[in-house]
Amino acid sequence: MQDIHRLLPAAFEGWHYELVYKSIRHIYFRIYPDKKIVRISAPHQISPKTLEYAILAKSAWLTNKITTANHVVQPYKPISAMTDSCSCMVWGKKLPVVRKAFKSRPGICLTTESEITIRVPSGYDAKKEEKLWQRWLRSLLNERIQTLLEKWQPVMGVVAAECRLKKMKTRWGSCNTSVRRIWINAVLVHLDPCLLEYVLVHELAHLEEPGHTQRFYQIIETYLPDWKSREIRLKQIALRQ
Incomplete structure:
Protein backbone atom coordinates (compact mmCIF):
# COMPACT_ATOMS: atom_id res chain seq x y z
CA MET A 1 0.00 0.00 0.00
CA ASN A 70 -15.96 15.76 15.76
CA HIS A 71 -18.73 18.09 16.92
CA VAL A 72 -21.59 15.73 16.10
CA VAL A 73 -23.39 14.47 19.20
CA GLN A 74 -24.05 10.75 19.38
CA PRO A 75 -27.61 9.72 20.28
CA TYR A 76 -28.25 8.54 23.80
CA LYS A 77 -29.26 4.93 24.23
CA PRO A 78 -29.91 2.66 27.22
CA ILE A 79 -27.15 0.44 28.51
CA SER A 80 -27.85 -3.24 27.85
CA ALA A 81 -26.37 -4.50 31.12
CA MET A 82 -27.66 -2.14 33.83
CA THR A 83 -25.60 -1.90 37.02
CA ASP A 84 -25.99 -0.23 40.40
CA SER A 85 -23.82 2.71 39.33
CA CYS A 86 -25.23 3.24 35.84
CA SER A 87 -27.44 5.98 34.50
CA CYS A 88 -29.91 6.23 31.66
CA MET A 89 -30.83 9.16 29.41
CA VAL A 90 -34.56 9.90 29.57
CA TRP A 91 -36.06 12.99 27.91
CA GLY A 92 -32.68 14.66 27.63
CA LYS A 93 -31.69 14.13 31.26
CA LYS A 94 -29.04 11.74 32.53
CA LEU A 95 -30.74 10.07 35.50
CA PRO A 96 -29.14 7.70 38.03
CA VAL A 97 -30.59 4.20 38.23
CA VAL A 98 -31.33 2.82 41.67
CA ARG A 99 -31.59 -0.95 41.90
CA LYS A 100 -33.82 -2.57 44.50
CA ALA A 101 -34.25 -6.30 45.10
CA PHE A 102 -37.89 -7.23 44.69
CA LYS A 103 -39.54 -10.63 44.79
CA SER A 104 -42.71 -9.70 42.94
CA ARG A 105 -43.12 -8.81 39.26
CA PRO A 106 -40.06 -6.92 37.84
CA GLY A 107 -40.62 -3.29 36.99
CA ILE A 108 -39.04 0.10 36.28
CA CYS A 109 -40.38 3.50 37.21
CA LEU A 110 -39.47 7.16 37.47
CA THR A 111 -39.75 7.54 41.24
CA THR A 112 -38.85 11.22 41.03
CA GLU A 113 -37.85 13.63 38.27
CA SER A 114 -34.20 12.86 39.04
CA GLU A 115 -34.11 9.11 39.63
CA ILE A 116 -35.08 5.81 38.00
CA THR A 117 -35.86 2.79 40.14
CA ILE A 118 -35.64 -0.77 38.85
CA ARG A 119 -37.08 -3.56 40.95
CA VAL A 120 -35.94 -7.07 40.00
CA PRO A 121 -35.10 -10.25 41.92
CA SER A 122 -31.44 -10.83 42.82
CA GLY A 123 -29.54 -12.44 39.93
CA TYR A 124 -32.17 -11.46 37.38
CA ASP A 125 -31.27 -12.61 33.86
CA ALA A 126 -29.40 -9.86 31.96
CA LYS A 127 -31.25 -10.46 28.66
CA LYS A 128 -34.60 -10.33 30.40
CA GLU A 129 -33.56 -7.11 32.09
CA GLU A 130 -32.57 -5.55 28.78
CA LYS A 131 -36.01 -6.40 27.37
CA LEU A 132 -37.56 -4.91 30.51
CA TRP A 133 -35.72 -1.65 29.84
CA GLN A 134 -36.77 -1.61 26.20
CA ARG A 135 -40.44 -2.17 27.08
CA TRP A 136 -40.32 0.55 29.72
CA LEU A 137 -38.67 3.10 27.44
CA ARG A 138 -41.16 2.36 24.67
CA SER A 139 -44.05 2.76 27.10
CA LEU A 140 -42.71 6.20 28.11
CA LEU A 141 -42.42 7.21 24.47
CA ASN A 142 -45.85 5.88 23.51
CA GLU A 143 -47.46 7.70 26.44
CA ARG A 144 -45.84 11.01 25.44
CA ILE A 145 -46.78 10.49 21.77
CA GLN A 146 -50.42 9.88 22.71
CA THR A 147 -50.47 13.12 24.70
CA LEU A 148 -48.98 15.01 21.75
CA LEU A 149 -51.46 13.46 19.30
CA GLU A 150 -54.34 14.56 21.51
CA LYS A 151 -52.86 18.06 21.52
CA TRP A 152 -51.92 18.48 17.86
CA GLN A 153 -54.39 16.47 15.76
CA PRO A 154 -57.42 18.69 16.60
CA VAL A 155 -55.33 21.85 16.13
CA MET A 156 -53.92 20.77 12.76
CA GLY A 157 -57.15 19.18 11.56
CA VAL A 158 -55.56 15.85 10.67
CA VAL A 159 -55.81 12.35 12.14
CA ALA A 160 -53.22 9.58 11.86
CA ALA A 161 -54.64 6.08 11.48
CA GLU A 162 -51.83 4.79 13.70
CA CYS A 163 -48.47 5.80 15.14
CA ARG A 164 -45.79 3.15 15.65
CA LEU A 165 -42.25 2.99 17.01
CA LYS A 166 -39.11 1.50 15.50
CA LYS A 167 -35.38 2.09 15.50
CA MET A 168 -34.32 3.82 12.32
CA LYS A 169 -30.75 4.49 11.15
CA THR A 170 -31.44 7.41 8.83
CA ARG A 171 -34.70 9.06 9.92
CA TRP A 172 -36.31 10.47 13.04
CA GLY A 173 -39.76 9.81 11.66
CA SER A 174 -41.65 8.86 8.52
CA CYS A 175 -45.20 8.98 7.23
CA ASN A 176 -47.01 6.64 4.86
CA THR A 177 -49.65 9.04 3.61
CA SER A 178 -51.59 6.39 1.67
CA VAL A 179 -52.50 4.51 4.86
CA ARG A 180 -51.96 7.53 7.19
CA ARG A 181 -49.43 5.65 9.30
CA ILE A 182 -46.67 7.48 11.19
CA TRP A 183 -43.42 5.91 12.37
CA ILE A 184 -41.39 7.49 15.17
CA ASN A 185 -37.75 6.64 15.93
CA ALA A 186 -37.55 4.93 19.33
CA VAL A 187 -34.30 6.80 20.11
CA LEU A 188 -36.32 9.98 20.70
CA VAL A 189 -37.18 8.84 24.23
CA HIS A 190 -33.60 9.74 25.20
CA LEU A 191 -33.76 13.28 23.83
CA ASP A 192 -35.39 16.56 24.81
CA PRO A 193 -39.22 16.19 24.50
CA CYS A 194 -39.39 19.26 22.24
CA LEU A 195 -37.54 17.26 19.56
CA LEU A 196 -40.15 14.50 19.67
CA GLU A 197 -42.84 17.16 19.35
CA TYR A 198 -41.17 18.60 16.27
CA VAL A 199 -40.84 15.18 14.60
CA LEU A 200 -44.49 14.33 15.29
CA VAL A 201 -45.80 17.68 14.03
CA HIS A 202 -43.56 17.28 10.96
CA GLU A 203 -45.08 13.88 10.17
CA LEU A 204 -48.64 15.05 10.89
CA ALA A 205 -48.09 17.90 8.43
CA HIS A 206 -47.41 15.29 5.75
CA LEU A 207 -51.00 14.10 6.12
CA GLU A 208 -52.03 17.48 4.73
CA GLU A 209 -49.09 18.01 2.35
CA PRO A 210 -47.19 14.81 1.35
CA GLY A 211 -44.10 16.48 -0.13
CA HIS A 212 -41.51 18.84 1.31
CA THR A 213 -43.00 21.77 -0.59
CA GLN A 214 -43.15 25.43 0.32
CA ARG A 215 -46.70 24.85 1.54
CA PHE A 216 -45.48 22.02 3.79
CA TYR A 217 -42.97 24.28 5.53
CA GLN A 218 -45.59 27.00 5.84
CA ILE A 219 -47.75 24.51 7.74
CA ILE A 220 -44.86 23.68 10.08
CA GLU A 221 -44.13 27.39 10.57
CA THR A 222 -47.75 28.02 11.52
CA TYR A 223 -47.75 25.53 14.38
CA LEU A 224 -44.08 25.52 15.43
CA PRO A 225 -42.47 28.92 14.71
CA ASP A 226 -39.19 27.67 16.22
CA TRP A 227 -39.11 24.49 14.12
CA LYS A 228 -35.81 25.42 12.43
CA SER A 229 -33.90 25.52 15.73
CA ARG A 230 -35.35 22.11 16.67
CA GLU A 231 -34.40 20.68 13.28
CA ILE A 232 -30.84 21.99 13.65
CA ARG A 233 -30.55 20.24 17.03
CA LEU A 234 -31.66 16.94 15.48
CA LYS A 235 -29.19 17.31 12.62
CA GLN A 236 -26.38 17.58 15.19
CA ILE A 237 -27.19 14.08 16.44
CA ALA A 238 -25.67 11.15 14.55
CA LEU A 239 -28.26 8.43 14.06
CA ARG A 240 -25.89 5.70 12.83
CA GLN A 241 -25.04 3.34 15.74
Missing part, protein backbone atom coordinates in the same frame (compact mmCIF):
# COMPACT_ATOMS: atom_id res chain seq x y z
CA GLN A 2 1.27 3.44 -0.94
CA ASP A 3 2.23 5.77 1.93
CA ILE A 4 -0.51 8.37 1.66
CA HIS A 5 -0.21 9.88 5.13
CA ARG A 6 2.36 12.46 3.99
CA LEU A 7 -0.27 13.81 1.56
CA LEU A 8 -3.22 13.90 3.95
CA PRO A 9 -4.12 16.44 6.66
CA ALA A 10 -2.79 15.48 10.07
CA ALA A 11 -5.19 12.94 11.53
CA PHE A 12 -7.31 14.28 14.37
CA GLU A 13 -7.10 12.48 17.70
CA GLY A 14 -8.66 9.04 17.38
CA TRP A 15 -9.05 9.26 13.57
CA HIS A 16 -7.16 7.26 10.96
CA TYR A 17 -7.05 6.87 7.19
CA GLU A 18 -7.59 3.78 5.06
CA LEU A 19 -6.63 3.35 1.41
CA VAL A 20 -8.49 0.56 -0.37
CA TYR A 21 -7.96 -0.50 -3.98
CA LYS A 22 -11.07 -1.76 -5.80
CA SER A 23 -12.34 -2.62 -9.26
CA ILE A 24 -13.80 0.85 -9.76
CA ARG A 25 -13.23 3.71 -12.22
CA HIS A 26 -13.13 6.70 -9.90
CA ILE A 27 -11.70 7.72 -6.51
CA TYR A 28 -14.12 7.98 -3.60
CA PHE A 29 -13.62 9.63 -0.21
CA ARG A 30 -15.92 8.55 2.60
CA ILE A 31 -16.12 9.73 6.20
CA TYR A 32 -17.31 7.33 8.94
CA PRO A 33 -17.82 9.51 12.07
CA ASP A 34 -18.96 6.58 14.24
CA LYS A 35 -15.69 4.69 13.55
CA LYS A 36 -13.52 7.81 13.08
CA ILE A 37 -12.28 6.51 9.74
CA VAL A 38 -11.57 8.29 6.47
CA ARG A 39 -11.66 5.66 3.72
CA ILE A 40 -10.22 6.35 0.29
CA SER A 41 -11.29 3.90 -2.40
CA ALA A 42 -9.14 3.98 -5.53
CA PRO A 43 -9.02 1.99 -8.81
CA HIS A 44 -6.45 -0.81 -8.98
CA GLN A 45 -4.85 0.74 -12.07
CA ILE A 46 -4.51 4.29 -10.73
CA SER A 47 -1.08 5.87 -10.96
CA PRO A 48 0.64 7.21 -7.82
CA LYS A 49 0.71 10.71 -9.33
CA THR A 50 -3.04 10.74 -10.06
CA LEU A 51 -3.81 9.50 -6.57
CA GLU A 52 -1.56 12.16 -5.10
CA TYR A 53 -3.30 14.96 -7.02
CA ALA A 54 -6.72 13.67 -5.99
CA ILE A 55 -5.79 13.52 -2.30
CA LEU A 56 -4.25 16.99 -2.31
CA ALA A 57 -7.34 18.39 -4.01
CA LYS A 58 -9.53 16.92 -1.25
CA SER A 59 -7.30 17.99 1.65
CA ALA A 60 -9.33 21.06 2.68
CA TRP A 61 -12.61 19.16 2.26
CA LEU A 62 -11.37 16.32 4.48
CA THR A 63 -10.25 18.72 7.20
CA ASN A 64 -13.64 20.45 7.18
CA LYS A 65 -15.60 17.18 7.25
CA ILE A 66 -13.56 15.69 10.10
CA THR A 67 -13.82 18.91 12.11
CA THR A 68 -17.59 18.91 11.66
CA ALA A 69 -17.88 15.21 12.52
Whole structure:
Protein backbone atom coordinates (compact mmCIF):
# COMPACT_ATOMS: atom_id res chain seq x y z
CA MET A 1 0.00 0.00 0.00
CA GLN A 2 1.27 3.44 -0.94
CA ASP A 3 2.23 5.77 1.93
CA ILE A 4 -0.51 8.37 1.66
CA HIS A 5 -0.21 9.88 5.13
CA ARG A 6 2.36 12.46 3.99
CA LEU A 7 -0.27 13.81 1.56
CA LEU A 8 -3.22 13.90 3.95
CA PRO A 9 -4.12 16.44 6.66
CA ALA A 10 -2.79 15.48 10.07
CA ALA A 11 -5.19 12.94 11.53
CA PHE A 12 -7.31 14.28 14.37
CA GLU A 13 -7.10 12.48 17.70
CA GLY A 14 -8.66 9.04 17.38
CA TRP A 15 -9.05 9.26 13.57
CA HIS A 16 -7.16 7.26 10.96
CA TYR A 17 -7.05 6.87 7.19
CA GLU A 18 -7.59 3.78 5.06
CA LEU A 19 -6.63 3.35 1.41
CA VAL A 20 -8.49 0.56 -0.37
CA TYR A 21 -7.96 -0.50 -3.98
CA LYS A 22 -11.07 -1.76 -5.80
CA SER A 23 -12.34 -2.62 -9.26
CA ILE A 24 -13.80 0.85 -9.76
CA ARG A 25 -13.23 3.71 -12.22
CA HIS A 26 -13.13 6.70 -9.90
CA ILE A 27 -11.70 7.72 -6.51
CA TYR A 28 -14.12 7.98 -3.60
CA PHE A 29 -13.62 9.63 -0.21
CA ARG A 30 -15.92 8.55 2.60
CA ILE A 31 -16.12 9.73 6.20
CA TYR A 32 -17.31 7.33 8.94
CA PRO A 33 -17.82 9.51 12.07
CA ASP A 34 -18.96 6.58 14.24
CA LYS A 35 -15.69 4.69 13.55
CA LYS A 36 -13.52 7.81 13.08
CA ILE A 37 -12.28 6.51 9.74
CA VAL A 38 -11.57 8.29 6.47
CA ARG A 39 -11.66 5.66 3.72
CA ILE A 40 -10.22 6.35 0.29
CA SER A 41 -11.29 3.90 -2.40
CA ALA A 42 -9.14 3.98 -5.53
CA PRO A 43 -9.02 1.99 -8.81
CA HIS A 44 -6.45 -0.81 -8.98
CA GLN A 45 -4.85 0.74 -12.07
CA ILE A 46 -4.51 4.29 -10.73
CA SER A 47 -1.08 5.87 -10.96
CA PRO A 48 0.64 7.21 -7.82
CA LYS A 49 0.71 10.71 -9.33
CA THR A 50 -3.04 10.74 -10.06
CA LEU A 51 -3.81 9.50 -6.57
CA GLU A 52 -1.56 12.16 -5.10
CA TYR A 53 -3.30 14.96 -7.02
CA ALA A 54 -6.72 13.67 -5.99
CA ILE A 55 -5.79 13.52 -2.30
CA LEU A 56 -4.25 16.99 -2.31
CA ALA A 57 -7.34 18.39 -4.01
CA LYS A 58 -9.53 16.92 -1.25
CA SER A 59 -7.30 17.99 1.65
CA ALA A 60 -9.33 21.06 2.68
CA TRP A 61 -12.61 19.16 2.26
CA LEU A 62 -11.37 16.32 4.48
CA THR A 63 -10.25 18.72 7.20
CA ASN A 64 -13.64 20.45 7.18
CA LYS A 65 -15.60 17.18 7.25
CA ILE A 66 -13.56 15.69 10.10
CA THR A 67 -13.82 18.91 12.11
CA THR A 68 -17.59 18.91 11.66
CA ALA A 69 -17.88 15.21 12.52
CA ASN A 70 -15.96 15.76 15.76
CA HIS A 71 -18.73 18.09 16.92
CA VAL A 72 -21.59 15.73 16.10
CA VAL A 73 -23.39 14.47 19.20
CA GLN A 74 -24.05 10.75 19.38
CA PRO A 75 -27.61 9.72 20.28
CA TYR A 76 -28.25 8.54 23.80
CA LYS A 77 -29.26 4.93 24.23
CA PRO A 78 -29.91 2.66 27.22
CA ILE A 79 -27.15 0.44 28.51
CA SER A 80 -27.85 -3.24 27.85
CA ALA A 81 -26.37 -4.50 31.12
CA MET A 82 -27.66 -2.14 33.83
CA THR A 83 -25.60 -1.90 37.02
CA ASP A 84 -25.99 -0.23 40.40
CA SER A 85 -23.82 2.71 39.33
CA CYS A 86 -25.23 3.24 35.84
CA SER A 87 -27.44 5.98 34.50
CA CYS A 88 -29.91 6.23 31.66
CA MET A 89 -30.83 9.16 29.41
CA VAL A 90 -34.56 9.90 29.57
CA TRP A 91 -36.06 12.99 27.91
CA GLY A 92 -32.68 14.66 27.63
CA LYS A 93 -31.69 14.13 31.26
CA LYS A 94 -29.04 11.74 32.53
CA LEU A 95 -30.74 10.07 35.50
CA PRO A 96 -29.14 7.70 38.03
CA VAL A 97 -30.59 4.20 38.23
CA VAL A 98 -31.33 2.82 41.67
CA ARG A 99 -31.59 -0.95 41.90
CA LYS A 100 -33.82 -2.57 44.50
CA ALA A 101 -34.25 -6.30 45.10
CA PHE A 102 -37.89 -7.23 44.69
CA LYS A 103 -39.54 -10.63 44.79
CA SER A 104 -42.71 -9.70 42.94
CA ARG A 105 -43.12 -8.81 39.26
CA PRO A 106 -40.06 -6.92 37.84
CA GLY A 107 -40.62 -3.29 36.99
CA ILE A 108 -39.04 0.10 36.28
CA CYS A 109 -40.38 3.50 37.21
CA LEU A 110 -39.47 7.16 37.47
CA THR A 111 -39.75 7.54 41.24
CA THR A 112 -38.85 11.22 41.03
CA GLU A 113 -37.85 13.63 38.27
CA SER A 114 -34.20 12.86 39.04
CA GLU A 115 -34.11 9.11 39.63
CA ILE A 116 -35.08 5.81 38.00
CA THR A 117 -35.86 2.79 40.14
CA ILE A 118 -35.64 -0.77 38.85
CA ARG A 119 -37.08 -3.56 40.95
CA VAL A 120 -35.94 -7.07 40.00
CA PRO A 121 -35.10 -10.25 41.92
CA SER A 122 -31.44 -10.83 42.82
CA GLY A 123 -29.54 -12.44 39.93
CA TYR A 124 -32.17 -11.46 37.38
CA ASP A 125 -31.27 -12.61 33.86
CA ALA A 126 -29.40 -9.86 31.96
CA LYS A 127 -31.25 -10.46 28.66
CA LYS A 128 -34.60 -10.33 30.40
CA GLU A 129 -33.56 -7.11 32.09
CA GLU A 130 -32.57 -5.55 28.78
CA LYS A 131 -36.01 -6.40 27.37
CA LEU A 132 -37.56 -4.91 30.51
CA TRP A 133 -35.72 -1.65 29.84
CA GLN A 134 -36.77 -1.61 26.20
CA ARG A 135 -40.44 -2.17 27.08
CA TRP A 136 -40.32 0.55 29.72
CA LEU A 137 -38.67 3.10 27.44
CA ARG A 138 -41.16 2.36 24.67
CA SER A 139 -44.05 2.76 27.10
CA LEU A 140 -42.71 6.20 28.11
CA LEU A 141 -42.42 7.21 24.47
CA ASN A 142 -45.85 5.88 23.51
CA GLU A 143 -47.46 7.70 26.44
CA ARG A 144 -45.84 11.01 25.44
CA ILE A 145 -46.78 10.49 21.77
CA GLN A 146 -50.42 9.88 22.71
CA THR A 147 -50.47 13.12 24.70
CA LEU A 148 -48.98 15.01 21.75
CA LEU A 149 -51.46 13.46 19.30
CA GLU A 150 -54.34 14.56 21.51
CA LYS A 151 -52.86 18.06 21.52
CA TRP A 152 -51.92 18.48 17.86
CA GLN A 153 -54.39 16.47 15.76
CA PRO A 154 -57.42 18.69 16.60
CA VAL A 155 -55.33 21.85 16.13
CA MET A 156 -53.92 20.77 12.76
CA GLY A 157 -57.15 19.18 11.56
CA VAL A 158 -55.56 15.85 10.67
CA VAL A 159 -55.81 12.35 12.14
CA ALA A 160 -53.22 9.58 11.86
CA ALA A 161 -54.64 6.08 11.48
CA GLU A 162 -51.83 4.79 13.70
CA CYS A 163 -48.47 5.80 15.14
CA ARG A 164 -45.79 3.15 15.65
CA LEU A 165 -42.25 2.99 17.01
CA LYS A 166 -39.11 1.50 15.50
CA LYS A 167 -35.38 2.09 15.50
CA MET A 168 -34.32 3.82 12.32
CA LYS A 169 -30.75 4.49 11.15
CA THR A 170 -31.44 7.41 8.83
CA ARG A 171 -34.70 9.06 9.92
CA TRP A 172 -36.31 10.47 13.04
CA GLY A 173 -39.76 9.81 11.66
CA SER A 174 -41.65 8.86 8.52
CA CYS A 175 -45.20 8.98 7.23
CA ASN A 176 -47.01 6.64 4.86
CA THR A 177 -49.65 9.04 3.61
CA SER A 178 -51.59 6.39 1.67
CA VAL A 179 -52.50 4.51 4.86
CA ARG A 180 -51.96 7.53 7.19
CA ARG A 181 -49.43 5.65 9.30
CA ILE A 182 -46.67 7.48 11.19
CA TRP A 183 -43.42 5.91 12.37
CA ILE A 184 -41.39 7.49 15.17
CA ASN A 185 -37.75 6.64 15.93
CA ALA A 186 -37.55 4.93 19.33
CA VAL A 187 -34.30 6.80 20.11
CA LEU A 188 -36.32 9.98 20.70
CA VAL A 189 -37.18 8.84 24.23
CA HIS A 190 -33.60 9.74 25.20
CA LEU A 191 -33.76 13.28 23.83
CA ASP A 192 -35.39 16.56 24.81
CA PRO A 193 -39.22 16.19 24.50
CA CYS A 194 -39.39 19.26 22.24
CA LEU A 195 -37.54 17.26 19.56
CA LEU A 196 -40.15 14.50 19.67
CA GLU A 197 -42.84 17.16 19.35
CA TYR A 198 -41.17 18.60 16.27
CA VAL A 199 -40.84 15.18 14.60
CA LEU A 200 -44.49 14.33 15.29
CA VAL A 201 -45.80 17.68 14.03
CA HIS A 202 -43.56 17.28 10.96
CA GLU A 203 -45.08 13.88 10.17
CA LEU A 204 -48.64 15.05 10.89
CA ALA A 205 -48.09 17.90 8.43
CA HIS A 206 -47.41 15.29 5.75
CA LEU A 207 -51.00 14.10 6.12
CA GLU A 208 -52.03 17.48 4.73
CA GLU A 209 -49.09 18.01 2.35
CA PRO A 210 -47.19 14.81 1.35
CA GLY A 211 -44.10 16.48 -0.13
CA HIS A 212 -41.51 18.84 1.31
CA THR A 213 -43.00 21.77 -0.59
CA GLN A 214 -43.15 25.43 0.32
CA ARG A 215 -46.70 24.85 1.54
CA PHE A 216 -45.48 22.02 3.79
CA TYR A 217 -42.97 24.28 5.53
CA GLN A 218 -45.59 27.00 5.84
CA ILE A 219 -47.75 24.51 7.74
CA ILE A 220 -44.86 23.68 10.08
CA GLU A 221 -44.13 27.39 10.57
CA THR A 222 -47.75 28.02 11.52
CA TYR A 223 -47.75 25.53 14.38
CA LEU A 224 -44.08 25.52 15.43
CA PRO A 225 -42.47 28.92 14.71
CA ASP A 226 -39.19 27.67 16.22
CA TRP A 227 -39.11 24.49 14.12
CA LYS A 228 -35.81 25.42 12.43
CA SER A 229 -33.90 25.52 15.73
CA ARG A 230 -35.35 22.11 16.67
CA GLU A 231 -34.40 20.68 13.28
CA ILE A 232 -30.84 21.99 13.65
CA ARG A 233 -30.55 20.24 17.03
CA LEU A 234 -31.66 16.94 15.48
CA LYS A 235 -29.19 17.31 12.62
CA GLN A 236 -26.38 17.58 15.19
CA ILE A 237 -27.19 14.08 16.44
CA ALA A 238 -25.67 11.15 14.55
CA LEU A 239 -28.26 8.43 14.06
CA ARG A 240 -25.89 5.70 12.83
CA GLN A 241 -25.04 3.34 15.74
